[in-house]
Amino acid sequence: MKKYSELNREEAAGLLAGLLAEFEEKKAAGLKLDMARGKPNADQLDFSREMLDTLNSESPLISEDGLHCANYMGLDGILEAKRLMALMLGVNAGEVFVGGNSSLNLMHDLMSFCWMFPLPGCEKPWGKQESPKFICPVPGYDRHFAVSGHFGLEMPTVPMTPGGPDMDAVEELVKDPCVKGMWCMPVYSNPQGHSFSSETVDRLAALKPAAPDFRIFCDNSYPVHNLYDDRQAENPRMLEAFGKRGHENNIFIFTSTSKVSFPGAGVAAIGASKENLAYINRHISIQTIGYDKLNQLRHARYFKDLAGIHAHMRKHAEVLRPKFATVLETLERELSPIDLAEWTKPLGGYFISIDVVPGTAKRVVALCKEAGLVMTPAGATHPYGNDPDDKTIRIAPSFPGLDELKAAGEVFCLCVKIAALEHIVG
Ligand code: PMP
Numbered sequence: 001m002k003k004y005s006e007l008n009r010e011e012a013a014g015l016l017a018g019l020l021a022e023f024e025e026k027k028a029a030g031l032k033l034d035m036a037r038g039k040p041n042a043d044q045l046d047f048s049r050e051m052l053d054t055l056n057s058e059s060p061l062i063s064e065d066g067l068h069c070a071n072y073m074g075l076d077g078i079l080e081a082k083r084l085m086a087l088m089l090g091v092n093a094g095e096v097f098v099g100g101n102s103s104l105n106l107m108h109d110l111m112s113f114c115w116m117f118p119l120p121g122c123e124k125p126w127g128k129q130e131s132p133k134f135i136c137p138v139p140g141y142d143r144h145f146a147v148s149g150h151f152g153l154e155m156p157t158v159p160m161t162p163g164g165p166d167m168d169a170v171e172e173l174v175k176d177p178c179v180k181g182m183w184c185m186p187v188y189s190n191p192q193g194h195s196f197s198s199e200t201v202d203r204l205a206a207l208k209p210a211a212p213d214f215r216i217f218c219d220n221s222y223p224v225h226n227l228y229d230d231r232q233a234e235n236p237r238m239l240e241a242f243g244k245r246g247h248e249n250n251i252f253i254f255t256s257t258s259k260v261s262f263p264g265a266g267v268a269a270i271g272a273s274k275e276n277l278a279y280i281n282r283h284i285s286i287q288t289i290g291y292d293k294l295n296q297l298r299h300a301r302y303f304k305d306l307a308g309i310h311a312h313m314r315k316h317a318e319v320l321r322p323k324f325a326t327v328l329e330t331l332e333r334e335l336s337p338i339d340l341a342e343w344t345k346p347l348g349g350y351f352i353s354i355d356v357v358p359g360t361a362k363r364v365v366a367l368c369k370e371a372g373l374v375m376t377p378a379g380a381t382h383p384y385g386n387d388p389d390d391k392t393i394r395i396a397p398s399f400p401g402l403d404e405l406k407a408a409g410e411v412f413c414l415c416v417k418i419a420a421l422e423h424i425v426g
Pocket of ligand 1 (some may be wrong): 038100103104141187255256257258263270
């Protein structure tokens with residue numbers, strides 16, 4: 001079989017005609033497939049149902065630090081929830097603020113505080129300074145870009161590598177005092193499933209940004225979300241690494257149990273330095289008297305410790321591993337022999353990232369839609385939905401069943417091939 005890059009126009013046109021006939025058959029089958037949603041399926045939600053039984057009308061509701069979990073107070077969370085979330089954040093329990101059910105909500109809130117209220121030691125908030133910018137590693141998570149874009153931050157991009165953001169580019173950008181911070185995902189990034197190397201952690205910790213109010217928004221959403229027992233990314237202790245350099249104020253770390261317990265009813269938290277925690281508490285105390293401590297208590301009593309979390313995550317891995325394998329096998333079988341596209345082979349997290357022929361990603365997603373397969377929009381992996389190379393597509397294998405995934409993978413590969421051939425034919 002010839003590689004697509006070696007085809008001439010006539011050969012490409014011939015192959016295209018055959019594949020378009022196959023495409024029409026798929027269309028006629030009236031498929032309803034979806035690889036867009038990065039969410040657990042119903043079986044995975046059932047793993048955590050027992051947690052709901054940890055509290056009933058007779059359960060003691062007093063936290064270890066003496067708070068009545070059904071009452072006001074305890075803005076920054078109960079002790080046992082801080083201890084639990086610290087394990088996911090890779091920080092100490094005393095460095096944790098526990099929030100509500102969503103880490104994205106906390107990221108948005110913190111961004112809005114930075115926008116409106118000066119960070120410690122600064123006179124003006126980001127929103128009152130000239131051309132504030134926020135570094136966006138790409139491909140990345142669309143909702144991050146939506147948050148920084150919402151506040152009008154300019155979003156310079158840096159390329160992601162398998163070990164984290166291109167640190168040469170980051171080190172250059174932070175020389176500009178208008179650069180106020182950056183997004184990052186240290187473990188099993190969305191969408192590639194990449195994890196930071198220890199060199200990336202060291203170089204981020206060592207950064208000396210020109211802006212005194214520079215803050216890394218480190219979204220550690222998938223710290224325990226391993227697919228394999230024998231090959232796992234390390235959850236780096238970012239705050240400690242920053243502290244060793246005296247830069248502990250440069251980073252906010254976020255996590256949640258959305259993909260551990262329930263995406264709609266989990267617990268989210270921030271890990272931060274003392275000074276940053278004081279800033280967070282000061283501003284959040286205006287918007288709420290406290291979050292849902294009964295849910296914090298449920299999570300702490302159910303998961304208990306890191307061993308408890310890992311045991312639980314193995315159940316998720318049992319469901320997710322074959323799904324990732326199905327998609328990866330289909331990509332390998334259909335696209336490798338013709339040397340078309342490159343994709344990641346994650347060891348954890350929720351996504352696979354694929355780079356198709358540059359200039360064809362939008363077309364691939366449009367063809368998929370025509371054939372009854374919903375994919376994340378092309379461009380979503382870049383700020384403003386604009387992938388300048390039009391090549392990256394995010395694949396989310398978690399929600400569909402295995403048969404559905406197999407069918408979806410085949411439709412997807414067919415569309416990748418058609419778009420590539422159209423590109424050659426012109
Ligand atoms: N960050 C990343 C990287 C995610 O992939 C997701 C969910 N898709 C979130 C945050 C959302 O997290 P939460 O449910 O805690 O708001």
